[in-house]
Amino acid sequence: MSLSRRWLALGFLTGSLAMAPVALAVGWTDVGGAGIRLNERVGLEVHTANPVYSSQMRLYVTVHSPCGGDNFQFGYIYPDGGSYYALSGTYEICTAQETPAYWNVNGGNKFAQCKEIFEEPSNPTSTCQRYSTT
């Protein structure tokens, strides 16, 4: 391998290592894992393990019947864990039209949360996600 190729390879490796954390942080990331069952019990919620930067959130809920009405909520909680910075109203997410639901609110560095209010007749799976631009 020539000297310049070695430098090229070393540059590629350095760039790849620099990209790794970027790839992990930018874009949509699951909150609480995919396929969670927010309806498993009343008031169930999922949130990020730590305060993280989120610019918006969304929630996919498997199409189900009967619909349970306006039941799902998004929130951003301060690092103290006890106070909301922002909280959405309730969303019905039931039909193919209704999923996903977006909440285009920038939360900054907070716990990002998806929650449900009451137990629906069916128990659909949900995927809560947050978007990060950093």
Next chain:
Amino acid sequence: MRGMKVTKSLKSFLTGVALAFAAGSLAIAVGWKMYADATATAATSAPTPGKQSIAKSLRALHGAAGLPAPTWARQTLQDLHPGTYADARLLAPDLVLASRGDGVCLVTRRGLSQCRDRFNLGHAWIAGDMIRQTDSVDAPFDVHIYGVALDTVDVIHVAKGDGTLVRIPVRNNVFRATLPDTEFDDLNRIDVATGTDVVSSTPAERFFPKLR
């Protein structure tokens, strides 16, 4: 001679870094697209039969009301469900409406964006959120209420616990208001009205659950 060698090595190194960034960006873009497509496909199913079209009952989607939807709204519509959205219109500040089949999509720049095939309070779709005025744990909240209503609806009333009645006019089938220094806990009742007649009414807690 040695200087030239160093320059060449540096060039090779920087080319390698650039290649890695380009490859990484491409991988992220392709991966995200595949993921989004897969998730969207998983969520798709046939529309519920036997429902009336709410899109047909919204005059603002069938005329020249408002302005053409801006780019940010069109992007959100594509993120929700890929499609053409030829009738997408900006009908209030930062609020866009578009039809999707028999349903309707509401896109806000800061708040809810979703499509629905039925409303949640009679002839209206009530949405909103509660956000602190500044990013401080001590800052007061504002409640933002917005949504969509059929042609027959003139006004949305929000009654607060202190007896205040907030009147939110419906124009071009949409409404939007900010209730300053207000929390969900302060809201009491929401009415949908035609003229002086209240046609639907519900405790506000149904859409804006109390925290205390």
